Amino acid sequence: GQQLNQSPQSMFIQEGEDVSMNCTSSSIFNTWLWYKQDPGEGPVLLIALYKAGELTSNGRLTAQFGITRKDSFLNISASIPSDVGIYFCAGPGYGNKLVFGAGTILRVKS
Amino acid sequence: NAGVTQTPKFRILKIGQSMTLQCTQDMNHNYMYWYRQDPGMGLKLIYYSVGAGITDKGEVPNGYNVSRSTTEDFPLRLELAAPSQTSVYFCASSKSPPGGSLSTNTQYFGPGTRLTVL
Numbered sequence: 459g460q461q462l463n464q465s466p467q468s469m470f471i472q473e474g475e476d477v478s479m480n481c482t483s484s485s486i487f488n489t490w491l492w493y494k495q496d497p498g499e500g501p502v503l504l505i506a507l508y509k510a511g512e513l514t515s516n517g518r519l520t521a522q523f524g525i526t527r528k529d530s531f532l533n534i535s536a537s538i539p540s541d542v543g544i545y546f547c548a549g550p551g552y553g554n555k556l557v558f559g560a561g562t563i564l565r566v567k568s
Numbered sequence: 569n570a571g572v573t574q575t576p577k578f579r580i581l582k583i584g585q586s587m588t589l590q591c592t593q594d595m596n597h598n599y600m601y602w603y604r605q606d607p608g609m610g611l612k613l614i615y616y617s618v619g620a621g622i623t624d625k626g627e628v629p630n631g632y633n634v635s636r637s638t639t640e641d642f643p644l645r646l647e648l649a650a651p652s653q654t655s656v657y658f659c660a661s662s663k664s665p666p667g668g669s670l671s672t673n674t675q676y677f678g679p680g681t682r683l684t685v686l
Contacts, residue, residue: 462610467608488667489666489667489673498679498680499679499680500677500678500679500680501611501658501677502677503674506674546610546611550667550673551666553624555613555616555626555627556601556613556666556675558603558610558611558612559610560608560609560610561608561610
């Protein structure tokens with residue numbers, strides 16, 4: 459089946475540092491989504507990408523839809539303690555289904 | 569506008585017991601989903617529904633059942649709980665299906681139910 463591979467699996471960074479994470483697939487996706495899950499909560503959509511090469515920002519977050527349509531990147535600039543959580547990439551799979559990556563766990567040292 | 573609500577928040581079951589996880593949305597969404605989240609495994613789709621009276625299996629449906637008698641409610645039933653069903657369960661809803669360049673396909677998630685089967 460379709461799979462999304464996220465890396466890194468986890469990150470422990472200093473407050474103020476920039477963060478980069480990515481998501482790759484063996485098959486083409488026509489939409490890339492980035493969700494964030496706060497501890498004890500459900501995932502919330504951060505950014506949606508709909509076109510190859512698209513670069514979209516949401517505050518300190520910037521995501522890019524890879525030109526091959528098989529990858530996507532999420533960057534967080536000047537991290538703060540509330541950035542802690544799990545970041546998931548997702549894309550539409552076969553049928554009415556969304557495929558999720560395993561997530562990148564972000565921890566921030568203040 | 570509460571969005572997606574789930575009950576209970578936590579539950580401990582004994583092996584072989586049954587229970588229903590409740591999910592309600594007040595956004596008049598046609599599409600509803602049940603996922604389970606295991607550590608390091610992301611979210612796996614259990615069942616989904618494209619409207620009242622219509623349900624279909626996701627990636628990991630074994631051991632679960634669903635029904636959709638109304639637009640708002642999408643309960644998930646475990647008939648014979650097993651330790652492998654220990655997980656966090658999330659319900660989600662969207663106006664339209666995944667894919668395409670529509671903001672209406674955004675899935676909104678509930679806060680989750682943490683289930684332990686001992």
